[in-house]
Amino acid sequence: MTDTNATDGDWVVIERTFAAPIDLVWKMWAEAEHFAAWYGPQGASIPVAEMDVRVGGTRLICMEMQTPDGPMKMWFTGEFTDVTPPQRLAYTDAMCDEDGTVKTPESMGMPPGSPTSTEVVVELTSEGEGTRMKMTHVGVPADSPGGMGWGMAIDKLEARLSESA
Secondary structure, X not given: OXXXXXXXXXXXXXXXXXXXXXXXXXXXXXXXXXXXXXXXXXXXXXXEEEEOOOOOOEEEEEEEEEEXXXXXXXXXXXXXXEEEOOOEEEEEEEEEOOOOOEOOOHHHOOOOOOOOOEEEEEEEEEEOOEEEEEEEEEOOOOOOHHHHHHHHHHHHHHHHXXXXX
């Protein structure tokens, strides 16, 4: 495994090489049951993962975490903008309610000027028997909670790939 995290403005970039074939890494991103098993930071669960993986298809994800005040649910929605199996997957991402209605950043306590929607781009390349992944989340600074959560999520993805390979 190699891992590179980079920042340049308001985005997080994670590059990692997995000891797993590209088709398996693709499934982890493109099939809801696999995505739900690894997505989110440590301690988070994904009780809802609805993904219509085609250009123009939508996604609705619920991330649940335990807090000192009890369970907290965060909902995300978006649209797939590029689906090129097994090399590239891109989608928009926005916080929403459980019905998929997008929330304004201000309504969620985010700083003024925060984007309503961000974009995630996953690029996969075969490298021998492994797969090189580059994940870019534009609109989420690497040093933000979301950026740090991605690092934990990718660690969970790698563990899941090790179990599945």
